[in-house]
Amino acid sequence: MEMRVATIRKRTLPSGKVVWLASYTDGGGARRFKQFPTKRGADAFLTQAKSQVAAGVHTPDSVSPTVAEAAEIWLKRCERDKLERTTIEQYRGHVELHIAPRIGAVKLSRLTAPLVNEFVDQLLVAGRSRELCRRVLISLSSIVTEAQRRGLVTVNNVRSAKPVKRSSRENTRPLMPTKAELKALIDITPERSRPMLLTLLFAGLRGSEMRGLLWEDVDLKRGVLHVRRRVDRFNAFGPPKSKAGIRDIPLPPTLLRELKAWRLACPNGPLGLVFPTTTGTVQGHANILHRFFWPLQVEAGITVLKDGKDEQGRATKVSAAKYGLHALRHAAAALWIEQGLNPKRIQTLMGHASIQQTMDRYGYLFEAQEDEAAMLAGVEAGLLS
Known part of the structure; x- marks a missing residue:
């Protein structure tokens, strides 16, 4: 469905701050609004939104779940698919100990690759191993993929994030007896x-x-x-x-x-x-x-x-x-x-x-x-x- 009457209006808030309000009609016919600090940002958003609506893959922020909400949907899918109990507990540990505390409140529609990179950096600074960060990133990608399958988010930006690589100083050789x-x-x-x-x-x-x-x-x-x-x-x-x-x-x-x-x-x-x-x-x-x-x-x-x-x-x-x-x-x-x-x-x-x-x-x-x-x-x- 083509976007109808996409507009950008300049607004002055009661505080005196000037913002730019982008308005458009989504694929379901509902009118949507999104506010930006610059006209350039509003223009870029409308260009992307128009393309997504035309392709039938647009997800407005207002209907996008948070990362934490999407994680629960994914974990329930894992339980329904009867994954091993230890595997589900490992996944839930990734969510409850690492993902939810740091980015759980973020809307999936706003989970950008730079934000994911920042999330991994936070884990590394907190002393988490690179191997753990790699596994948590895989779980996060699976969360977004499940949401994407359900039409709750358009793209999986986790896949575009910087991969977690082993440090050149990290000893990757397995420990074994002589x-x-x-x-x-x-x-x-x-x-x-x-x-x-x-x-x-x-x-x-x-x-x-x-x-x-x-x-x-x-x-x-x-x-x-x-x-x-x-x-x-x-x-x-x-x-x-x-x-x-x-x-x-x-x-x-x-x-x-x-x-x-x-x-x-x-x-x-x-x-x-x-x-x-x-x-x-x-x-x-x-x-x-x-x-x-x-x-x-x-x-x-x-x-x-x-x-x-x-x-x-x-x-x-x-x-x-x-x-x-x-x-x-x-x-x-x-x-x-x-x-x-x-x-x-x-x-x-x-x-x-x-x-x-x-x-x-x-x-x-x-x-x-x-x-x-x-x-x-x-x-x-x-x-x-």
Whole structure:
């Protein structure tokens, strides 16, 4: 629909301030007004509004929701689409902790690229990491996209904002144990816990994938582990993080022997878990860290000094475990790369959604490539001898 009778009038407010009032008819036939401090600004607005009305995509400020209102609409859509509980909680954290406090009152129609850039700058100045800022920006873009789908805003200016790039001084290499540290961990791991440690290390599973692994996913005859599911921090089962997460991983000889022996000793349970609790239920991620992986590192002397308190409550430095569970997944990738597997194969084994993700994380590790068959027998060399 063409805009009818678009005008600009000069007005003097009771305060004596001079403004320019732009008036136009929107695509629904309603008369709209918008005030500007300069005639140039009013002219630019009417030119843009006329184009948008003609294209049928104009959203007046008066009907545009705020960022906070649009965020609630988006979160309800996520719940309706039955996204994982942990994912929705992460999104809600982005909204409640970062987006709403700073730009929640801004109308979507006024959310410009410069304003988004300023918002990210505020987060960085407040000490938020670049990775967190990147994720919050993705959530903000998704909020605007959902509003755009519903006709509540014309364009997604978040996409035009400056992307959050890693600092040139930021160490982007994943933290992982050295071979000496891995050997020390393997050597002191109790026999009952050894299959779990070796599965994390030699199959490169995420902690959530290991916790949700079922015996039906392990082909002990063919020596293949099928990744088909994971459990979240609430111990709820769901699919892998992405379609790429559904994958088959060859089991090296020693791990295969360990799993065959563990199959006979594994606690029975209705779920058929490979690594259950003693009662057959899903192990909690925190329990694995606190009762197994962190104490194991302390026993092996793989520690760092962190801030803590002594028995009298005074601030002091204490020895703490050096790595989280995910470090074993990074170590698995490093071992595969060392054996000469190419980037595409590493992407598949790790369940990465893109080759770019693989190269961003492990590109510095790639060297000469060799036959993959050598990996199955060679990946354990030096660690289990």
